[in-house]
Amino acid sequence: MRGLMSCYSELAVQVSDKSSCSNYKTVSNSVSLSSPKLIPSIQTAVTNIYKTTLSTGISHVITVTWCRNSTAHGLQINTGDDPTTAFRLNTNSGLFRKKKGNKAFEINDSKYEVFYDLSAAQYGTGAEPVDGYYVVIIVDSELGLFLGDMSDFKKMKSYKQVAKFDLISRRECFSGNTLYSTKAKFTGAGSCHDILIRCTGDDDGVNVKSPTLTVCVDKRVVIRVKRLHWNFRGNQTLFVDGLQVDLMWDVHNWFFASGSESGAVSGPGSGRAVFMFRTRNGLDSRLWLEDLVKMKDEKQEFSLFVYATKS
Known part of the structure; x- marks a missing residue:
């Protein structure tokens, strides 16, 4: 061999x-x-797929999609094989334009909570922000995934359990x-x-x-x-x-x-x-x-x- x-x-x-x-x-x-x-x-969208393993050994797949057009940026979060978008944020939409906050939801008997702050996000030439933001996903009371600057996330210290997560797939869409x-x-x-x-x-x-x-x-x-x-x-x-x-x-x-x-x-x-x-x-x-x-x-x-x- x-x-x-x-x-x-x-x-x-x-x-x-x-x-x-x-x-x-x-x-x-x-x-x-x-x-x-x-x-x-021009990069119009980026989809990152993460594998999160909790302290219990249970694994979850979290999909984070960043997208952009000529006037706005957007964020979507999905979990597992569920086609339903659990979280959506569009900076140019009257319904989803709140750039800081949190949202809780439950999928397949697991409890999720998303904390986010894109109010000062800075973007380069791509679809995802490069600085001035954070996105935190809590899975069953464990810190399952964090993106961006964690120093600005005030509740960071309150989560004693931090899951292991890895980027396993990345998809980038270009047009031009x-x-x-x-x-x-x-x-x-x-x-x-x-x-x-x-x-x-x-x-x-x-x-x-x-x-x-x-x-x-x-x-x-x-x-x-x-x-x-x-x-x-x-x-x-x-x-x-x-x-x-x-x-x-x-x-x-x-x-x-x-x-x-x-x-x-x-x-x-x-x-x-x-x-x-x-x-x-x-x-x-x-x-x-x-x-x-x-x-x-x-x-x-x-x-x-x-x-x-x-x-």
């Missing part, structure tokens, strides 16, 4: 080991990836051009990595008859797919922070989906592409899982999905 793993590793792209650069190229000219001709896409930029941590103890996805023609977007897909991690090209209209689905294995990470792409709808199939207003070329980065523990776990998150007892896996719509 060790020989098989060694052979498999030689075929994969090493990202964290900078001393071995034969499998990838360093992006020496940032202009080549961020040309003025190509305006970066074919340049997508994000960050990801593939393990809790690892560092944050810059990810850049770009699709252009050979002549920087002019020669659209020969589109090329380029994916960079920390300014290093990990894949370059030419003739993308023929190679619209594929995968590549990376090694990041000592972990195997499967990179998979599906851009079929960019080229072949009609407006009705893709949900877009226009015809072919307006569909949604999907890019997935997924850590795995072994050679036998290479699966494409868009909507299913498996809860396992062993080392927790992490998935990043980038949904990209051309407009």
